[in-house]
Amino acid sequence: MTEQVRKLVEKRLGSAAELKNLRHSILSKRDPNRTCISVCAGTGCRASGAEAVVDAFLDEIEKQELQISVELKETGCHGFCERGPVVVIRPKRIFYQQVKPEDIPEIISETVLKGKIIDRLLYVDPATGEKITYEPDVPFYKRQTRTIFGANGEIDPTNIEDYIAVGGYSALSKALFQMSPEEIIEEVKKSGLRGRGGGGFPTGRKWQSCRDAEGDVKYVICNADEGDPGAYQDRSLLEGNPHSVVEGMIIGAYVIGSNKGYIYVRNEYPLAVSHARIAIEQAMDYGLLGENILGSGLDFTVTINKGGGAFVCGESSALMASLEGKIGEPRAKYIHMSEKGLWDSPSLLNNVKTWANVPVIINKGAEWYSKIGTAGSKGTMIFSLVGKINNTGLVEVPMGITLREMIYDIGGGIPDGKKFKAVQTGGPSGGCIPEQHLDTPVDFDELTKLGSMMGSGGMIVMDEDTCMVDVARYFIEFLKGESCGKCTPCREGLNRMSEILNRITQGKGKKEDLDTLEDLAGVLSGGALCALGQTAANPVLSTLKYFRDEYIAHIDKKKCPAGVCRELVQYSIDPEKCEGCLRCLRACPTSAISGEKREPHTINQSLCIKCGACYDVCKFKAVIRQ
Amino acid sequence: MEPALDFPKVKAIVESYPEKVDSLIDSYGDKKEQLISLLQDIQAEFNYLPRDVLVRVSQKLDIPLGQVFSVATFFRAFSLKPRGRHLVTVCLGTACHVRGGQRLVDKMERDYGIKPGETTEDMRFTLETVNCLGCCALGPVAVVDGKYESRMNHDKLDRVLRGYK
Numbered sequence: 001m002t003e004q005v006r007k008l009v010e011k012r013l014g015s016a017a018e019l020k021n022l023r024h025s026i027l028s029k030r031d032p033n034r035t036c037i038s039v040c041a042g043t044g045c046r047a048s049g050a051e052a053v054v055d056a057f058l059d060e061i062e063k064q065e066l067q068i069s070v071e072l073k074e075t076g077c078h079g080f081c082e083r084g085p086v087v088v089i090r091p092k093r094i095f096y097q098q099v100k101p102e103d104i105p106e107i108i109s110e111t112v113l114k115g116k117i118i119d120r121l122l123y124v125d126p127a128t129g130e131k132i133t134y135e136p137d138v139p140f141y142k143r144q145t146r147t148i149f150g151a152n153g154e155i156d157p158t159n160i161e162d163y164i165a166v167g168g169y170s171a172l173s174k175a176l177f178q179m180s181p182e183e184i185i186e187e188v189k190k191s192g193l194r195g196r197g198g199g200g201f202p203t204g205r206k207w208q209s210c211r212d213a214e215g216d217v218k219y220v221i222c223n224a225d226e227g228d229p230g231a232y233q234d235r236s237l238l239e240g241n242p243h244s245v246v247e248g249m250i251i252g253a254y255v256i257g258s259n260k261g262y263i264y265v266r267n268e269y270p271l272a273v274s275h276a277r278i279a280i281e282q283a284m285d286y287g288l289l290g291e292n293i294l295g296s297g298l299d300f301t302v303t304i305n306k307g308g309g310a311f312v313c314g315e316s317s318a319l320m321a322s323l324e325g326k327i328g329e330p331r332a333k334y335i336h337m338s339e340k341g342l343w344d345s346p347s348l349l350n351n352v353k354t355w356a357n358v359p360v361i362i363n364k365g366a367e368w369y370s371k372i373g374t375a376g377s378k379g380t381m382i383f384s385l386v387g388k389i390n391n392t393g394l395v396e397v398p399m400g401i402t403l404r405e406m407i408y409d410i411g412g413g414i415p416d417g418k419k420f421k422a423v424q425t426g427g428p429s430g431g432c433i434p435e436q437h438l439d440t441p442v443d444f445d446e447l448t449k450l451g452s453m454m455g456s457g458g459m460i461v462m463d464e465d466t467c468m469v470d471v472a473r474y475f476i477e478f479l480k481g482e483s484c485g486k487c488t489p490c491r492e493g494l495n496r497m498s499e500i501l502n503r504i505t506q507g508k509g510k511k512e513d514l515d516t517l518e519d520l521a522g523v524l525s526g527g528a529l530c531a532l533g534q535t536a537a538n539p540v541l542s543t544l545k546y547f548r549d550e551y552i553a554h555i556d557k558k559k560c561p562a563g564v565c566r567e568l569v570q571y572s573i574d575p576e577k578c579e580g581c582l583r584c585l586r587a588c589p590t591s592a593i594s595g596e597k598r599e600p601h602t603i604n605q606s607l608c609i610k611c612g613a614c615y616d617v618c619k620f621k622a623v624i625r626q
Numbered sequence: 627m628e629p630a631l632d633f634p635k636v637k638a639i640v641e642s643y644p645e646k647v648d649s650l651i652d653s654y655g656d657k658k659e660q661l662i663s664l665l666q667d668i669q670a671e672f673n674y675l676p677r678d679v680l681v682r683v684s685q686k687l688d689i690p691l692g693q694v695f696s697v698a699t700f701f702r703a704f705s706l707k708p709r710g711r712h713l714v715t716v717c718l719g720t721a722c723h724v725r726g727g728q729r730l731v732d733k734m735e736r737d738y739g740i741k742p743g744e745t746t747e748d749m750r751f752t753l754e755t756v757n758c759l760g761c762c763a764l765g766p767v768a769v770v771d772g773k774y775e776s777r778m779n780h781d782k783l784d785r786v787l788r789g790y791k
Binding site for chain 2: 048231613
């Protein structure tokens with residue numbers, strides 16, 4: 001036996017007892033009071049420079065010879081992307097934000113060695129001006145219920161032992177040895193779990209129909225083709241806690257009797273792909289994937305497939321076509337994919353978040369789980385709170401929380417004292433919800449009633465500077481580009497809608513355009529083949545319903561009230577505020593701005609191309625856009 | 627995201643394609659369903675999907691060229707034209723859109739004469755747009771050769787691009 005093979009055989013867990021023993025032995029080797037510095041290394045914090053922070057910590061720990069007393073952990077996304085790079089020092093959970101490499105020596109010598117708090121790295125609550133030292137006290141985290149997302153800040157996603165230490169794979173062990181597939185389905189049904197990818201189909205029912213479907217070969221699929229712009233919770237889960245998703249999938253495989261699983265993940269998420277790949281390899285090494293999992297007799301492997309960047313592939317039948325190596329065109333679903341899916345075999349497809357919910361339900365029980373949430377929507381949901389909001393990031397909250405609580409209590413309200421205008425939920429299939437509905441509890445059914453939907457959990461906040469006609473145009477343009485072109489209502493309908501909306505935003509709209517838009521919307525929702533087309537008109541319908549006056553302003557007055565639509569705005573300089581600093585003059589690509597130093601500048605409207613460069617660079621808010 | 631490519635080198639690889647392509651195709655065995663993954667690998671290797679390579683894929687895997695072509699044109703991740711030395715990807719997800727992502731695209735067109743999907747004549751930049759990179763907190767986001775640049779505006783775009791020759 002080679003050394004490598006011997007090591008693998010040693011690692012392989014042959015029974016539930018061996019898994020339990022491994023957990024005990026990992027925990028016994030770990031000192032809960034040892035200082036652990038966890039640096040968020042999710043894509044968001046990386047973009048803010050987290051990798052340099054990690055390197056600086058490694059250097060400093062080595063320099064001060066602290067390798068034994070201090071542990072450094074690169075974790076997945078903590079959710080508070082706005083304040084990245086985020087560093088949490090355990091066991092006390094001291095919370096430092098926007099940390100830079102030059103802060104590291106001080107963090108080590110002051111906080112780690114002397115226990116002193118560094119004031120300037122603390123988070124300041126914008127509402128009270130109070131400095132907050134510990135992570136759980138930060139308002140952004142305080143109001144959350146992190147059942148799925150909680151482990152993200154604690155574990156190194158590339159180390160399976162971290163996941164096992166926090167109870168990982170114990171749900172699998174329970175499912176395999178203490179529950180029958182029928183009992184698991186019953187538990188999932190009782191929990192009230194609904195599909196987290198957007199549709200909200202009852203998960204237990206889907207599992208039942210896939211189990212009952214006839215077929216020797218069945219597939220388990222994880223949909224990580226998170227295409228909704230503005231939603232990135234699936235990516236963060238797969239990056240930060242990939243084993244929780246894999247564990248859910250293995251339980252699914254046991255229930256329906258499958259030996260083969262796929263994770264279909266976006267090509268735009270390189271870190272998620274890499275972490276999922278590592279997780280699968282490690283689970284294979286530990287006998288949690290592969291043949292005879294934990295000695296139960298179940299054989300199951302998982303392969304990662306990278307998507308090709310097509311939004312429509314988030315739709316189940318298109319996703320499966322793409323997995324087969326074909327173009328991602330959906331088909332009519334008179335027969336569900338759970339009966340005839342991938343290569344015409346019964347296929348159980350769930351979203352990343354849905355899979356991650358499964359181990360929680362198995363471990364804590366349906367009764368516990370169903371206490372969270374509303375009558376029709378149980379459990380928690382992870383939302384990405386983005387756009388014009390102070391605390392941008394990922395939040396996990398119980399279903400039923402109001403939009404107002406999310407936006408103001410957790411999100412910290414709208415930046416720069418601007419006024420809230422709308423919140424867009426559900427991605428391109430969703431709608432825009434105005435201020436008067438902010439007290440609506442968020443769940444699958446309530447959002448649908450408002451003409452929007454839950455979708456994948458994207459929540460894009462818009463302020464007074466956002467033009468709602470432009471938002472509708474944006475989504476229709478998006479969907480026009482992503483329509484696969486197979487069915488006429490979607491292909492042609494979206495093109496016509498796009499023409500009309502572009503016309504309106506250019507000031508060439510006609511009164512009857514609004515009726516035509518509503519007509520087209522009816523054709524799309526009634527005639528399109530798949531959900532992409534059927535729901536495509538939602539952004540238009542909801543903005544027409546709640547913000548009709550903005551459309552009218554574009555059509556009648558040829559004005560864009562928010563100052564967004566390029567053809568309808570004019571830039572000018574307020575001579576009172578202009579300090580004559582020449583910045584805008586230098587930035588202007590067409591030399592449309594003239595003026596002397598320390599004299600107010602002016603814009604020559606015939607040369608202005610309305611690019612907004614002057615508006616961006618002005619330090620005195622002297623450039624007016626109206 | 628691929629690292630910056632040395633363009634003359636890429637050309638050399640294309641010219642010596644039979645062995646390289648065959649070894650990529652062989653790494654997937656005889657599995658037609660792996661076509662998309664295979665094309666992704668080929669693009670990672672060559673920086674785009676050269677016509678001759680697609681013909682080779684069609685012959686070796688016994689898939690009609692039309693079908694290979696339909697897959698290569700359906701997914702936006704694939705490019706049938708050579709791409710420049712540096713890939714500039716501007717995020718136009720909703721969060722970046724409401725924070726002015728489109729104005730970065732407009733600026734690229736104004737300054738370099740390229741629209742999304744196009745490459746400058748000197749092969750310096752290729753411009754692409756993406757629907758969302760999931761860095762919504764940091765928008766508008768642009769990615770240059772795999773490096774994420776957050777909170778972009780006209781000024782910062784100029785500064786960043788100056789570093790890529």
